[in-house]
Amino acid sequence: MREHRIVLLAGDGIGPEITSVTKNLLEAASKKHEFNLIFEEKPFGGAAIDAVGQPLPTDTLKACQASDAVLLAAIGNPRFDKNPRELRPESGLLELRAGLKLFANLRPVKVLPALINSSSLKAEFISNVDLMVVRELIGGIYFGQPKGRIKTDEQERAFNTMCYSSSEIDRISRIGFEIAKSRRGRLCSVDKANVLDVSHLWRERVTNMSKMFPDVELTHLYVDNAAMQLVKEPGQFDVILTSNLFGDILSDEAAMLTGSIGMLPSASLGSDGPGLFEPVHGSAPDIEGLDLANPIAMVLSAAMMLRLGLNENNAAHDLELAVEKVLDKGFRTADIFSKGSSKLGCKAMGEQLLEAL
Known part of the structure; x- marks a missing residue:
């Protein structure tokens, strides 16, 4: 059975919430398409500053370098804004990109028919x-x-x-x-x-x-x-x-x-070694723990990881198709909600995505 080692960086704010949803979907997709994902979760960003005093611990960087792909949720919190620059979450992200030699950032922007009125x-x-x-x-x-x-x-x-x-x-x-x-x-x-x-x-x-x-x-x-x-x-x-x-x-x-920055994924790639896959949006600390986050950008980032980082194209297609199916049914999180649609929280959206998958 094919096997891939994934480092999960849940980070800060809504990061753990959207990571939980995405991990469940990845486990279901890997089971369906008969490959195995080995997850290793590591502290990063503000969470790492709180835990060990630096945004990118040496152990986290080494784990990322030894992986097949890195999936990052979000980092950042205003309470670190007065820290010296090297002790801010964003500095850890710059160090991670440099440490993995990621020189190309790819951000696809596609308007889905179901969301055309959200713009x-x-x-x-x-x-x-x-x-x-x-x-x-x-x-x-x-x-x-x-x-x-x-x-x-x-x-x-x-x-x-x-x-x-x-x-x-x-x-x-x-x-x-x-x-x-x-x-x-x-x-x-x-x-x-x-x-x-x-x-x-x-x-x-x-x-x-x-x-x-x-x-x-x-x-x-x-x-x-x-x-x-x-x-x-x-x-x-x-x-x-x-x-x-x-x-x-x-x-x-x-x-x-x-219509929402909460919809868009990204990939950061180098000449060789693991890529870094992350949603474009930030950590949204104002809605942390309120079950209001939109997990779709994280899910689509996972799809980019499957396709570009792991060569699991069928599983990537299934994740993307699940997103389209759920949106076509009218399910929305608060950031993309419009009259006539059904508003869901982060967990409930994850359940709908899992069912569609």
Whole structure:
């Protein structure tokens, strides 16, 4: 029997609730398709700070590195905001991405017919939205050096450095082109080449990479125009390729096309080794323990894990189909609830998903 080792990082806030739902579904899917999942749960984020004093314990990182895939729920809590930066949950996430050498973040954005009226945009503008954001993940301004704060007698200055090497741009652009080739053959590279030197290099390298993919149509947009176009005509996009900072912002904007950030999964991949799969949304500490969380993004992240990380395509399809079936029946969590649908809590939504599976 096929066997896969999965590290579960429930994290903070609603993380344990959506992890419980997703684990049940994964166990059912693995049984149905005759493979075995070995789960190992580890502390991460704020929960790890409380437990051992750091957001990414060495034992957690080693377990992740030795796994076949890592499934993360959510991290973060305002009570850690005054901590030194290295002792905040988000720093642990950056360290984990670097520790696993995950340079490519994939965020699919697809509007499901059952939820078309949940979006704040008119149905005619989003009915054909099916795009993928490919974001460079371990370079750019979040990791660039030098960075820090300097105090003088008169004032204080803070600074970060946005930098990319040609090899970093080449490896993420190759991923973008390969994904576009497998989809509808269109790639839009987003930069700020009219202002930033680093974007000049980005555009040059992406254009050069396009010569290896003659079947993919390449276009370029400045990031401000891309943000506008995502609202004005989102259906024009197939694959959006961009840097760490721009991708962070644009992918969250694109997420809201679906009506709720609680619906969207993501995958972070490297050249080899385990991938990291996580919902786009945060830890939502304001609804922690209230059974109000939407587990669907976590479930769809698990489906991406099955397909991209474990090559269990049939099981991935079944999870995605279960989500569609439950939504088609009119079941909704509070964040996607609309008149005429049936409102469910996190646990009850999990039960409906399990029944549909």
